[in-house]
Amino acid sequence: MSLFTPDLGVPRPSFPMVLPRWPAPDLHDALITWWWPPAGEVRARNVLSRGAMRAIYRFSSWKLARSVHFESALEEQVALQLDACPTVRAYAEQPVLMEYATPYGGWARHYPDFAVLHRGLRAFVEVKFARDVDASVLERTQHLSMLLAPLGIAYRLVTEVDLPSPARLANAWSLLSRGRTAITDLQALLVHQQALDGVSLADLGWGRVANARSLARQIMEGRISVDLSRPIGLDTMAYTSEHKEGWLWA
Template sequence: MLLRVTEGTRARRVITRSPTRTVGRFPSLKAGRSIHWESQLERDFVYLLEFDPAMLDYREQPETIRLTIDGKPRRYTPDFLVRTASLMVVYEVKPADKAAHPDMVALFAAAADHYAGRGMHHQVVTEADIRIRPYLDNVALLLRYRSHPVDPDVEAMVLDRLAFEPAPLGELIAALAPHADMAEVLALLANRRLAADLARRLDRDAVIRLPGEG
């Protein structure tokens, strides 16, 4: 049985904000606390983890392990530990140019071997994996509305309207006025009560549908 990964403390302190580094925290509903991130790329990855239903829970800097690389001892603290329905995945978030450095390649290969021996998967993700637009922008937008209240009567109206056929977001809002507004529809999308193609820009022309359709 896989345990919750949100339990426990970080293996090291978050690096302090500096003129060359941006750090911050994200209020995670999955983790039930604020998740610390140490770069904007890590922040964007947290958005993806938070929104993806396959990622059941996660935490940052889960542990520090000791590795031996070319006969020399190394300490390594991965960025995130994530639990899915079937396995634990350890993620390293790195800009592509840094991840390709020979020292990093050797470090991550050793880490992958270490975690494979524990029945876990180690994966390096870069901006090419994380900053897929407009998907990332849509996710960041929807996360802002996940706790926005939606009146049950309004939700019923929206679901009834879409039961006949999907509708563009702008048209849907116009049809529901003055009972519903954009924020409520976005909240329903954020909580997967509605669906849209998030690989396309989530604007007034975006087609909104019921989950499981299209």
């Protein structure tokens, strides 16, 4: 089902989104295995510790309906964009422990920073500042990409250079700050009746707090679409079909 559902007869996504656990075919059991969090847990590794000597970041996810934890400001930026992006169905931080055969005959263990379901595609994402990407990180990225590809799972290394434009991050903040309140189908229907041919957010009431909350929620749910490559404002045009720049996560 498309995330973009101008016809209110089509069920919209239910929230919170739960990331399914991706099984590995028997063919790859000898090359790579993974362990998902135990029942009742949401992370395979807990990054929060009273004795931690590093800064710990967290924020409350509206999409997952829980607190998200990470170890760097860069991971926080990634999580914000995943949380607000209408084309990201679900994500999870510290999602799994992977044990895999190395090219040299040994074994290695790895916790990717995120697992993501985006536009029907599955991916593990490792987030690092460019200064921390060395030969071993690049080799691991290439090797895991090769091992996971036959399973239909991508493996991505993301640095600050790869993140979308500052406008997209600012839009993520703007949407999340406004759109956490659930809206009724009647509120959504009223907007869709006005936005069928494309109208500005000003015409839809973006300048009023209650209307802005409703519009932001519908943008994050993918029920209406705007150009998120540019700062959201009163002159932003809204549509009930997908805009080619209507995403926050590439």
